Amino acid sequence: MNASPPTVSPDPASPRLAGNLPLWNPEVDDALIVREIRNETADVKTFVLAPKDPCLFRYAPGQFLTLDLDIGGESVNRCYTIASAPTRPHTLAITVKRVPHGPVSNFLHDHVKVGSVLRAVGPMGDFSCLIQGTPAQTPDRAPKYLFLSGGSGITPxxxxARTFHDLGEARDIVFVHAARSPADxxxxxxxxxMARNQPSFRFAPVCEADSAFEPWHGLRGRLNLGLLHHVAPDYAQREIFVCGPSPFMAAVREMLKDAGFDMARHHEESFDFAELAKAEPEVAAEVIGAEALEAVERALEAPAVTTYTVEFIKQKRTIECRSDMFVLDAARRAGVRLPSSCSKGLCGTCKSKLIDGTVDMKHGGGIRQREIDAGMALLCCSKPTSNLVVDR
Structure with a gap:
């Protein structure tokens, strides 16, 4: 008599490994479930996200995601670079450093748990070594890479790096990361x-000080030209990608310029998106590019056009804005501080509710159609077509 075969229960993960899964579409369902939380350092956590219904993420390594969070009853948008690799498309991960008094990072660290639901839009951005048409993808322009990161600017x-490693592509990469201490x-x-697996991948951490229980015997101090010559003597032949706090990126930029580096092969990304809300126009031009600000200058030189009022009810401020100026630019010039980052209609950070009035908005994907229908607008890419009342 033959025994019956054992009963095998289906693995709950199996539906997520099906070969015909659709791509994640935040326009249809923007909810992402927190599947796992990893402690990277004492003040840095990684949040692994996945859609409720099985589907796949598609993005270029280096792009970012915009979270739409409800903090204290107020909607807050914040951008985080995706730290995971598109070669593992079933989940997506962001890595967040706790910032003292930072409302969003502290909310994520203290209140988000496994099973929490986060709403997001994206992925977006053009800071990547693998976006079609970028200089970095032209083989004769990028035979070798130099990655320079500071703090949590390591994520893009x-x-x-994870993408090249997963693909088994032994690219010649020197990865220099600046940290406060080995524990960081x-x-x-x-x-x-990665460095052990691929001899062509070299990892060179640089620390400013020892940790409490770990003296540092590696490269010490801050990134400078002498140190760069030591870790990558052929840096002038490499495609350089830089991400970190604004002072770090500014210092790298000036160092490379002074060394005569071809800055067409230098690529940088904003690390702290919220930092741009405080930036003066001169600083913003360095970080987001001068094109948007030059457009403002051209607008100011144009013939007289209609001028409208813009009332920010929460700040109890009313400013004037020409019909050929973006509302965000007019607000900055009037000293009104508003959350913003990309200034290109991509990230959604400046998304605001229009209580009254209309705008001409040409965005880059940072707002959903249903939000537009509900009266939301991105102030960075919206020009007034009437007097406005904004819930800010």
Missing amino acids: LMSM IIFRAELEL
């Missing part, structure tokens, strides 16, 4: 593993 470069080196073990 980590996404790029994000993804240290994984980067060291």
Whole structure:
């Protein structure tokens, strides 16, 4: 008599591994479930996200995601670079450093748990070594790479490194990461593993000080030209990608310029998006590019056009805005501080409710159609067509 075969229960993960899964579409369902939370350092956490219904993420390594969070009853948008690799499309991960008094990072660290639901839009952005048409993808322009990161600015470069590693592409990469101490080196073990797996991948962490229980015997101090010559003597032949706090990126930019580096092969990304809300126009031009600000200057030189009033009810401020100026630019010039980042209609950080009035908005994907229908607008890419009342 033959025994009956054992009963096998289906693995709950199996539907997520089906070969015909659709792509994630935030226009249809923008909810992402927190599947896992990893402690990277004492003040850095990684949040692994997945859609409720099985589907796949598609993005270029280095792109970012915009979270739409409800904090204290108020909607807050914040951008985070994707740290995971598109070669593992079933989940997506963001890595967040706790910022003292930072409302969003502290909310994520203290209140978001496994099973929490986060709403998001994206992925977006053009900071990537693998976006079609960028100089970095032209083989004769990018035989070798140099990644320079500071603090949690490591995330987009980590996404790029993970992608090459997963694909088994032994690219010639020197990855230099600046940290306060060895305990603050994000993804240290994984980067060291990549270096062991691929001899053409070199990881060079630089620390300013020892940790409490770990003296540092590696490269010490801050990134400078002498140190760069030591870790990548052929840096002038490499495509350079930089991400970190604004002072870090500014210092790298000036160092490379002074060394005569071809800045057409230098690529940088804003690290702290919220920081741009405080930036003066001169600083913003360095970080987001001068095109938007030059457009403002051209608008100011144009013949007289209609001028409208813009009332920010929460700030109890009313300003004037010409019909050929973006509302965000007019607000900045009037000293009104508003959350913003990309200034290109991509990230959604400046999304605001129009209580009254109309605008001409040409966005880059940072707002959903249903939000537009509900009276929301991106102030960075909206020009007034009437007097406005804004819920800010």
